[in-house]
Amino acid sequence: MSEDRPRIGPMAAEDEVPLTTRKGSRGLAMRAVVPNAITAAAMCSGLTGIRFAIGGMWAEAVLAVVFAGVLDGIDGRIARLLRAQSRFGAELDSLADSLSFGTAPALVLFLWSLSDMTQIGWFAALAFAVCGALRLARFNAQIDVKDQPHKSAGFLTGVPAPVGAGLAFLPMYLWLATGDPLFRDPRLVAPWTALMAFLMISNVATLSWTLMRPRRDVRLAVILLVGMLFAALLVAPWWTLVVICAGYLALLPYAWTRYARIKRQRAAVPVPAPFDAATSELH
Secondary structure: OOOOOOOOOOOOOOOOOOOOOOOOOOOOOHHHHHHHHHHHHHHHHHHHHHHHHHOOOHHHHHHHHHHHHHHHHHHHHHHHHOOOOOHHHHHHHHHHHHHHHHHHHHHHHHHHOHHHOHHHHHHHHHHHHHHHHHHHHHHHHOOOOOOOHHHHOOEEEOOOHHHHHHHHOHHHHHHHHHOOHHHHOHHHHHHHHHHHHHHHHOOOEEEOHHHOOOOHHHHHHHHHHHHHHHHHHHHOHHHHHHHHHHHHHHHHHHHHHHHHHHHHHHHHOOOOOOOOHHHHHHO
């Protein structure tokens, strides 16, 4: 399959282009079972996080949602590798993302902290769940829209749902790492959850994987960094997740300024006047 051919399927990145389905195809191809099974596993992992939260197993609840994010990051790549993109996979992926990175984190945060502020806490959790669904609905509605300034420049619109879920858990990472009850205070958790909900449905430009391509002379260093990061996740998972969240948040202003520069460059390029056949004949 050529790289410029439109694609569709379990969406590991939200900068993909839909693939037109084959005419006359019926049912789900056998090779599509693997990536869609991974998507289903991601959904089950995210929802199992709710079960852990009900039992007060907070570390397991967070890790279940984080693991769902890992599975969500590979299902689309496996689908492309197997040439198994399908409309079924795209719809299943959107549903799984809404549950795993919208509903599950909202309920985990509510049970962990926000329930101490019954009304305000519930509205904060509800806002996060709804914003996760709205973000995915917006993405699906724009699949066939050609005029997408952020996408054409290699950016995403708003914070992706899996990233938003990971960022929303930042107070939990800090609480699990330090045990300080300050990070469990709903007066801190509620506005933070609402802010992450807003970032998911916002129109701000955020970095996509297509922009994160290291130069050849630093790729060995990137491999080393990834290996060390994986080791850090095994040794000190909560502090490592805090560092990852801080790094992503620090990159947000960079993404905004970089997109603003590209937007100014585009505005400086003169737009050719439309061709008027009648006026051309007069000359």
